Amino acid sequence: MKPSIAIIGAGLAGLTLARELRAHAEITLFEKARGLGGRMSTRRRDQHRWDHGAQFFTARSRAFKALLKPFIETGAVVEWQPNITTLSPDQAPYKRPWFEPHYVAAPGMNGLLKAMSPGLNITLQTRVETLEQQNGQWRLFDDQGKCLGEFDWVISSAPLPQTEALLPLAADTWAGFDMQPCYALMLKVDDQDLPVWDAAQVNDSPLRWIAFNHRLPGRNRNLGAVVAHSTADWAGAHLEDDQEQVKHTLTAEFCALTGVSPQAVQEAQLHRWRYALATEVENDPVGYVLDAERKLAACGDWCLGGRVEAAFSSGHRLAARLRQLL
Ligand SMILES: Cc1cc2nc3c(=O)[nH]c(=O)nc-3n(C[C@H](O)[C@H](O)[C@H](O)COP(=O)(O)OP(=O)(O)OC[C@H]3O[C@@H](n4cnc5c(N)ncnc54)[C@H](O)[C@@H]3O)c2cc1C
Structure with a gap:
C-alpha cells in the first residue's frame, strides 16, 4: 500500500510537491483559503x-x-x-x-496554480491547526477541533512562522530563515x-x-x-x-x-x-526541512530565499528526497 501524505498549504511549493509525489503516495492537500494561489493570489x-x-x-x-x-x-x-x-x-x-x-x-x-491542480486531492477552506501522533500515524485537526484524517507523513508548505507553529520540531530547525x-x-x-x-x-x-x-x-x-x-x-x-x-x-x-x-x-x-x-538563506541551503524518523517535513520559498522559483525549487527538491525514502 502506498504511504499517505498530508500536505498543508496549496501554494506553488505544496502543489509542486504533490504533483511530483502523486505516483508514489496517497496525497491530500489542505488549504485554508477559499481558492488556490497563496502568495500568487488574485483578488x-x-x-x-x-x-x-x-x-x-x-x-x-x-x-x-x-x-x-x-x-x-x-x-x-x-x-x-x-x-x-x-x-x-x-x-x-x-x-x-x-x-x-x-x-x-x-x-x-493564480492561473499557474489552477493549471497545475487537476487530478490533485485538495481540500479548500480548511486550516490545519494541530497535529498529534498516535500509533505511528499523524492525526490532523482543523481550527474547530475536527479530525481531518490519519497520515503517515505530514509536510507543511505554509510560510515559515505558520510552519514553525504547526510542526513539533526542535527550535533550532528554524534558525537562519526569516x-x-x-x-x-x-x-x-x-x-x-x-x-x-x-x-x-x-x-x-x-x-x-x-x-x-x-x-x-x-x-x-x-x-x-x-x-x-x-x-x-x-x-x-x-x-x-x-x-x-x-x-x-x-x-x-x-x-x-x-x-x-x-x-x-x-x-x-x-x-x-x-x-x-x-530573506536570503546563506550557506548553500538544502532547500527543505526534513525529519525522516518522525516523518515530518517542510518546504516553501523561505527555505531558499523567497521568490516564485524558490517555492518551486523547494517543493521539487523535497519531492526528489522523499522519492528515495518512500
Ligand atoms: C507582496 C508580495 C510580492 C511578491 N512579489 C514577487 C515577485 O514579484 N516575484 C517573485 O518571484 N516572487 C514574489 N513574491 C514571493 C512569491 O509570491 C512567493 O515566493 C511564492 O508565491 C511562495 O509560494 P509558497 O508555495 O512557498 O508559499 P504560499 O504561496 O504562501 O503558500 C502557502 C499556502 O499555505 C496556506 N496555509 C498556511 N497556513 C495554513 C494552515 N494552517 N492550514 C492550511 N493552509 C495553510 C496558505 O493559505 C497558502 O496558500 C511576492 C510575495 C508577496 C507577498
Whole structure:
C-alpha cells in the first residue's frame, strides 16, 4: 500500500510537491483559503482583478523551465515585457531594462496554480491547526477541533512562522530563515488617468513597486487596476497601525509619485501580508526541512530565499528526497 501524505498549504511549493509525489503516495492537500494561489493570489472585486502578491517571475533552472513549458504553450503563462521605469521622489524617472524573460500567469497570477491542480486531492477552506501522533500515524485537526484524517507523513508548505507553529520540531530547525511583511495597495483608476509606463521600481519611498495590473498580458485593459507594494521596513514599522490610515498614506504617496490626481482614484483596498517575502538563506541551503524518523517535513520559498522559483525549487527538491525514502 502506498504511504499517505498530508500536505498543508496549496501554494506553488505544496502543489509542486504533490504533483511530483502523486505516483508514489496517497496525497491530500489542505488549504485554508477559499481558492488556490497563496502568495500568487488574485483578488477580484466586481469585474476588476488585482494580483496583489507576486508580480512576475523568472525561470533560471532547467526544472522550472520544464514545468512552465506546457503552460506557456497553452497560454496559462505568458512572457511580460512591460515599459518599466524607476521612480523616486527627488529624481526624474528613468527607463529600466530587464535582461532576462519575466513571466506572469494569465488571466491572473493564480492561473499557474489552477493549471497545475487537476487530478490533485485538495481540500479548500480548511486550516490545519494541530497535529498529534498516535500509533505511528499523524492525526490532523482543523481550527474547530475536527479530525481531518490519519497520515503517515505530514509536510507543511505554509510560510515559515505558520510552519514553525504547526510542526513539533526542535527550535533550532528554524534558525537562519526569516520572513518580512509587505502592504499591497489595490486601486481602481481608469487607464486614461495613468502614466504611459506599465510598472515602476520605486526608491526612497514607503512604496517599492507600482504596476498597472490591467495592462499585464491576458487582463482586461479597460478595467484599470493598480497594485502598489510597500517596502518591508515601512510595513514592519506600521504593521499594527490603523489600516484605514495606512491605506490613506500609501494612496497619497502613490498619487505624489505618479502625478495621478487623487480624484482619479475611484476605490482603494489594502492587504496586509504579514509573511510576504523570505530573506536570503546563506550557506548553500538544502532547500527543505526534513525529519525522516518522525516523518515530518517542510518546504516553501523561505527555505531558499523567497521568490516564485524558490517555492518551486523547494517543493521539487523535497519531492526528489522523499522519492528515495518512500
Ligand atoms: C507582496 C508580495 C510580492 C511578491 N512579489 C514577487 C515577485 O514579484 N516575484 C517573485 O518571484 N516572487 C514574489 N513574491 C514571493 C512569491 O509570491 C512567493 O515566493 C511564492 O508565491 C511562495 O509560494 P509558497 O508555495 O512557498 O508559499 P504560499 O504561496 O504562501 O503558500 C502557502 C499556502 O499555505 C496556506 N496555509 C498556511 N497556513 C495554513 C494552515 N494552517 N492550514 C492550511 N493552509 C495553510 C496558505 O493559505 C497558502 O496558500 C511576492 C510575495 C508577496 C507577498
